[in-house]
Amino acid sequence: MEMLRNLSHQLSTGELTTVQLLERCLAVIAGRDRGEDGLHAILKLNPDAEQLAASLDDDRARGQVSGALHGIPVVIKGNIDTADRMETTAGSLALKGHIARRDAAVVAKLRAAGALLLAKANLSEWANFRGARSVSGWSSLGGQTRNPYDSRRSPCGSSSGSAAAVAAGYCPVSVGTETDGSIVCPAQTCGIVAVKPTVGLISRVGIVPIAHSQDTAGAMARSVEDAALLLSALAGADPDDPATRAIPPGYDADFAAHLQPDHLRGVRLGVLRDCFGRHPRVDALIENRLQILRDLGAQVIDPVRLDTAGQWHDAEMNVLLHEFKHDLNAYLSSVGSQLGLASLSDVIEFNRRHADEVMPHFGQELMEQAQATAGLDDPAYVEALSTCRRLTRTEGIDAALQEHHLDALVAPTGTPAWLIDHVLGDFVLGSCSSAAAVAGYPHVTVPAAFLSGLPVGLSFIASAWQEASLLRYAFAFEGAVKDELASDLARGSR
Numbered sequence: 201m202e203m204l205r206n207l208s209h210q211l212s213t214g215e216l217t218t219v220q221l222l223e224r225c226l227a228v229i230a231g232r233d234r235g236e237d238g239l240h241a242i243l244k245l246n247p248d249a250e251q252l253a254a255s256l257d258d259d260r261a262r263g264q265v266s267g268a269l270h271g272i273p274v275v276i277k278g279n280i281d282t283a284d285r286m287e288t289t290a291g292s293l294a295l296k297g298h299i300a301r302r303d304a305a306v307v308a309k310l311r312a313a314g315a316l317l318l319a320k321a322n323l324s325e326w327a328n329f330r331g332a333r334s335v336s337g338w339s340s341l342g343g344q345t346r347n348p349y350d351s352r353r354s355p356c357g358s359s360s361g362s363a364a365a366v367a368a369g370y371c372p373v374s375v376g377t378e379t380d381g382s383i384v385c386p387a388q389t390c391g392i393v394a395v396k397p398t399v400g401l402i403s404r405v406g407i408v409p410i411a412h413s414q415d416t417a418g419a420m421a422r423s424v425e426d427a428a429l430l431l432s433a434l435a436g437a438d439p440d441d442p443a444t445r446a447i448p449p450g451y452d453a454d455f456a457a458h459l460q461p462d463h464l465r466g467v468r469l470g471v472l473r474d475c476f477g478r479h480p481r482v483d484a485l486i487e488n489r490l491q492i493l494r495d496l497g498a499q500v501i502d503p504v505r506l507d508t509a510g511q512w513h514d515a516e517m518n519v520l521l522h523e524f525k526h527d528l529n530a531y532l533s534s535v536g537s538q539l540g541l542a543s544l545s546d547v548i549e550f551n552r553r554h555a556d557e558v559m560p561h562f563g564q565e566l567m568e569q570a571q572a573t574a575g576l577d578d579p580a581y582v583e584a585l586s587t588c589r590r591l592t593r594t595e596g597i598d599a600a601l602q603e604h605h606l607d608a609l610v611a612p613t614g615t616p617a618w619l620i621d622h623v624l625g626d627f628v629l630g631s632c633s634s635a636a637a638v639a640g641y642p643h644v645t646v647p648a649a650f651l652s653g654l655p656v657g658l659s660f661i662a663s664a665w666q667e668a669s670l671l672r673y674a675f676a677f678e679g680a681v682k683d684e685l686a687s688d689l690a691r692g693s694r
Contacts, residue, residue: 291339304406
């Protein structure tokens with residue numbers, strides 16, 4: 201799939217129509233997504249896509265072009281509401297038949313930008329917050345999403361289908377959601393770029409929730425520039441999402457406007473050594489990439505460590521369990537009447553009644569633990585939330601940045617894709633997602649290398665509202681390695 205700039209040029213000159221681009225996408229999906237070894241990245245194709253594509257072409261012919269995304273097919277994660285004929289299910293049989301009454305805020309923004317909603321992506325059921333031994337990319341409605349680089353391997357999760365769809369050429373860009381790792385892990389495992397933004401940059405209204413203190417939508421694409429363009433379309437305040445009130449006055453969301461290949465010159469980057477040591481070959485690949493950062497003019501400060509690393513995990517789980525019950529109950533109370541589900545308790549009971557279909561591989565221990573929580577006025581929750589923010593923000597990322605006078609942190613995003621295992625569940629050696637996720641801070645991952653033909657990503661992390669800077673750093677790095685990555689991919693990395 202070509203990059204947005206090329207596609208937009210072809211659409212604007214008449215070399216290509218949105219209808220033709222849609223046909224191209226549908227042909228790729230038809231050839232790769234179904235069957236025993238298919239990727240199963242798509243939950244539902246938009247039955248109105250052809251009509252919408254024709255309408256967008258008509259708008260363009262009348263000179264009514266909404267921007268860089270006009271006529272561009274976009275896949276969105278299956279936990280995002282659309283007021284059309286596509287269900288919003290979070291991959292769960294329990295929500296089968298749920299048609300949203302109104303678009304999620306991000307969908308409204310995509311439509312306003314002229315994007316073509318191509319499909320809803322498969323995902324880890326309930327965004328990977330159901331069972332203790334989950335299988336990333338598996339849902340009771342969509343089956344098992346597979347990695348485009350090796351169909352035996354995991355795409356990671358929970359934005360599994362969103363990442364696989366971009367990597368496989370189903371669409372130029374997609375929208376994922378993350379609570380902790382659910383955007384950046386699938387992106388790095390599937391070899392694409394992704395931005396997990398500051399919590400509050402993008403409205404969460406109309407997205408099936410896990411936890412409001414960490415949940416966010418984000419941009420997934422084949423290039424940094426494309427991710428920046430998509431992020432610009434998604435960003436902005438929403439009176440219905442209080443978190444968006446924190447967007448700083450004058451915040452510039454035109455993220456693609458200032459991308460230049462020399463933006464690493466003089467930048468101080470700290471090597472987050474807490475994220476190394478999980479795989480020696482990954483470490484060696486990233487060490488090589490650190491030298492490229494130096495060659496691009498960055499001042500690489502090494503080592504940098506978070507003094508609080510790992511100390512927030514129990515508190516984070518406490519927060520997620522409490523907020524999941526509260527937030528999901530609030531979501532279901534507005535839609536459950538059409539489904540006979542009005543609360544998390546109803547979902548748990550549905551799953552028990554349909555265990556053969558819903559829980560053939562793993563259970564719902566996390567849901568049951570969440571149901572047992574006491575509410576957001578529980579002192580244990582209040583303390584856990586305070587602990588999370590202190591350990592990941594003031595004593596974590598912020599402390600490291602300030603101590604070493606850094607502009608950002610860099611680290612390997614994670615390790616290559618593991619084999620799918622429906623018996624034992626995911627085999628994750630670790631990632632660097634947690635600190636930024638719990639803090640609610642931005643995190644950009646960009647393809648960095650291949651290990652035995654499987655992608656490895658490099659992460660850029662900073663404090664709140666630094667998306668523009670991180671994208672500039674990632675763009676400069678991307679430009680320095682893209683030819684080597686293309687060559688490695690063409691010949692098969694060893």
